[in-house]
Amino acid sequence: MFKSYLKIAWRNLRNNKWYSAINIFGLGVGLASFILVLLFLNYELSYDKWNPELEKIYKLGLEDKDGIAWNGATPEPLGRLIASKYSNAEAATRMGGAGDYEILVAANDKKIYQKGITEVDSLFFKVFPYQLSSGNINTVLNAPNAAVITESVKEKLFGHEDPIGKTIKLYGRLEVVVTGVMQSPDQPSALNMQILFRSPYEKSNNHWQNFSYQTFIKVKKDVRPQAFESAINNIYYNDQLKADNLTYQQYLEKENKTLVFSEKLSALHNFPKSGGSNFKTIVVLLVLAFLLLVAGAVNFSNLSIATSIKRAKEVGVRKVLGGRKKQLFWQFMGEAILSCSISLCIAALLVIALMPWFRQEFNIQFSIWGTNIPYFVLQIALCIVTVILLSGLYPSVFLSRFNTSKILKGNYSQGKSGLKLRNFLLVVQFTLSGFFVFAVIVISSQVHYMQTKDKGFSGSQIVRIEAQQSTREDGFDKARATLLSIPGVELVSKTTLVPGDAEVDTILNDYTFNGQTIKMTTVKVSADYFKTVGTPVLKGRSFNDSYADQNTRSIILNETAAQLWGDQKAVGSFVGMPYCDSVKAQVVGITKDINVQDMTNAVRPIAYSINNKACGYLSGGALLVKLSGNNLSQTISDIETRWKQIEPEVPVRYSFLDENFQRIFKTYYTIQKTISFFALVAILISAMGLFALTAYIIKERTKEIGIRKVLGAEIGDVVFLVGKLFLQLIIIALLIAIPVSWLAATKWLQTFAYRIHLSWLMAAATVLAIAVIVLITIGTQAVKAALSNPVKSLKTE
Incomplete structure (x- = not known):
């Protein structure tokens, strides 16, 4: 039976090549977009999950009435103070480094520029669960000029030689001795650690006025954030801030106060209290990709309903021959499953083809194999099941419920309930299209504003030279x-x-x-x-x-x-x-x-x-x-x-100032291109769905159009006859899309200190764009019907 269903499904796909191609490819593009963004989201959520001990590590910072103080940096002795007086503290460490700046590193007659150069103290490995491939983790940072390098840095500087005991020079002047080789985690981390070193000047830097470090503390057992911050603030206040005999509770009531806050290391990349994050951008892209997927599924359902007139007699004959509703339902669901499976294959090919571009544009290094495969497969399975239900469930029910006697008499009408759902799906499609069009207009306007706004300086023909x-x-x-x-x-x-x-x-x-x-x-x-x-x-x-x-x-x-x-x-x-x-x-x-x-x-x-x-x-x-x-x-x-x-x-390293400034906006350019692509696909899907529904309605009303032409109807009359059926639905879709888009755009623009103001012209441009698309889509079919020979129309059964 199942084999028979597959044969029939494949035969129907082949016999309706044009509709099938639109269905499958539209859904495939939606799936590919969703899978790419889903991979991006999974990659971002995998930061600092490579060891369970990371859940016990907190980064500390200071906050006053003006917000985050010292850009997230803390006084050098803060960690030692908390570790000595907080009973749940296992260890604390502080670190300071160059971040993502490339620093000159020289060793073994080789010179490289390297990121991730970090000054640490002797307790670093008491807090962070890194593993060493060479060296004793308990003593590796005991020496005042010790350095630990990663295996990748070892390969760059020493090749296959043993680096232990070798000297490397940092910043062109600071000499340290390699005491260990560290394994890099196999998952992404918010902390880029490539060379850890102890500074020979660290003793002179150990004072409360030195805000050059970040402080991390590891707790013995999990603790509620509020209780943790309350405890460490009490310690910090009584040791450093207490004055005028105020109690800690009295101090908290003051307006001008400085408090210690904590951030869990595992949340540092996506939900930082100090610094930026890509997470909001990813969530926005994921929501838009899901909406695009919904548009593809809705289009699938609409096209299936639109082609049902060709399957009506087949259903009638099958029922006469003893076919039951359940059998017909699963036959049509099988066709939906087959189509979705082909769409998934197309999506997989598109993901493989687009992944290099996606990685480059968003400056990330992720792959399908680098993620949690079982979890990712489960996500995709749930996605496919949802798409199959959205796209195939109603058409299967719709087709299996055809009335046998009416069908064999040539009456294919399914009553008002079928029309209501069809109209609802069409409203959904054009609501999404209107949303995407408005989003593209707003994002393009904001990006153009950022490009053209006076920055207060001229970067033209100015070279930035990296110097010691x-x-x-x-x-x-x-x-x-x-x-x-x-x-x-x-x-x-x-x-x-x-x-x-x-x-x-x-x-x-x-x-x-x-x-x-x-x-x-x-x-x-x-x-x-x-x-x-x-x-x-x-x-x-x-x-x-x-x-x-x-x-x-x-x-x-x-x-x-x-x-x-x-x-x-x-x-x-x-x-x-x-x-x-x-x-x-x-x-x-x-x-x-x-x-x-x-x-x-x-x-x-x-x-x-x-x-x-x-x-x-x-x-x-x-x-x-x-x-x-x-x-x-x-x-x-x-x-x-x-x-x-x-x-x-040191070889000269230079860049042009205006090019550097443009790189800051790269993420926004990428978002603009990505959402523009989403909008184009959503519009094409909606236009194809509308085109198919128009063809379906014209087919249903072929004799009516023929009679009207015989009675003197012009081309414009026929176009109006068909178009008025959709005009109300498109207006409803835009009445929903414009306010929702306006609200979403307002929220997005609030993330910019300097931004455009939303204008009614943007809403008007959205309405005009959708109107042109609808007019072209309906008009081509309606004009074709109006130009057809009425004699042939009246002979149509």
Whole structure:
């Protein structure tokens, strides 16, 4: 019996090639999109799940009335304090590193640029459950200059040699000795650990004013987050903050307070309290991909119903010959299952073909085999079952319930209930299409706004050069003079906050003015910085070579910082700087705001100053070189040659500032392209479904159209006759789609500090786009029917 069902199903698919192709391919594209995004979601959710012990690890941070303090960094002794006084603490460690910045590493006559360079303390392996392939995990970090490298770094630097006891040089100056080789986890981690080292200067850094580290604590047994944070805050308050004989409960009632918060390591990647996450983007894409899948399933159901007129006599004959409803139901469900199975095969091929593009666009490394295979298979199985039920259940019931006597008399009508469901499915399809069209319009408008909005600087023909700290500090004048001697080099400057960098320092420091504390980000630059990036000084003057400017006795504020002064005149005012209590600095100018990141973050108040000779020390940043002339390739070649005079042991690494800034928006470009693709597919699916339903209705009303033509009906009359049946449904769909889309777009735009405003023109454009699609789809079929010979129509049985 089952074999017979398959033969009949295959024969019907082959006999209705056009409808079958639309059904299967539309569903296949929807499935492929959903599977790709599902793989993406599974990959993101797999972060820091490679060991059960990770569930016991928490990252600590400080939070005050202004939000996350010190950009998630904590005082160096915080972990030791909590571990010594919190009874449920197993161990604590602190770490600080370069993050995703590539650092020069030299060893064994080889030099590489490596990410994941992390300074740790001796207790690192007491907290994190990494395994070693070489070295004793209990003593590997005991030495003050010890280093542990991963197996991949070992291969790069030492090949097949044993690295234990070998010296490697970090940052071009710091020598450490390899004491162990660490195995990298086989699943993704929020912490990129490639080289762990202990700094020989760590003792001098062990004080409460040093906010250069992240603190992690491992608990003995699971604890509720509220109870955990309450306990560690009580300890922190009584040891460090207690004043005026206030109890801890009284301190909590104050408005201006600093509290310790915790983040579970396993949630750090997707649900961080400090920093960004891709998770919301993935969820949005998953929802849209699911809606696209629903559109494909609904289209399948609609097309099956539309072609039912061809199967009506078959059903009638089968019933006369003794066929039961149950047998007919499973026959038609078998056809749906076969079609969905073919769609799944097409989807699998599309996933394999699109996966390299998807990985590149979203900058992730995932694969089908890298995920939890049984769990993924279960997800896909549930998805396919849902699609089969959505697409095949009603058509199977619909076809199996045909009235035998009516069918054999030529009456194929199924009454109002069938029409209601058909109309409902059509409304669903065009609601989804309207939603996608509106989404594309909004996202494209926001991306265009971000591209064209004034960023406050010009990145054109500005080269960012990665330089060692010694070059940016004591060696800057020599480097600047060397680079300026190159034809085509117009200006050379430096900054600790480079526009377009993926990671920037957003820590707010306390500045004092007229008895009030004003939080601003400190940025160290050179005198020509604003001229190099083309940022105008709106009031006052720019920096110069005067003693006050060169010794951090003068500062320049950006517009956002100047607004914090209220009605006071900012230029000429004297400000108390952090780590510089004895001498105040004078505000000598106000410069235009520079948006150094994407539009999701508002420009922070910034105080610019020169050099690290006084008032705190800032590292990081880069040299900026402004080029002029048309022969840029020759100028770059000369820079590469002259750089050997500046840093003989380090090859020059450069990038263009405007290109770096555009990379920040890559995710939004990718989302725009992905949703545009979803919208195109949804519209095509809806148009195909509408096309098929139009053909079905025209087929049902062939004689009526013939009679109307004989009585004098024009082409327009026939088009209106067919179109009015769908006009009300399309209007209902748009009345649902526009408000829902508007609400969703408003929520999405709220994630941007700088955003467009929704306009009724966007809604009008959506309505116009859907109207054009509907008119073309219905019009082609209706015109074809209107132009047909009425004599043949009246002879139709």
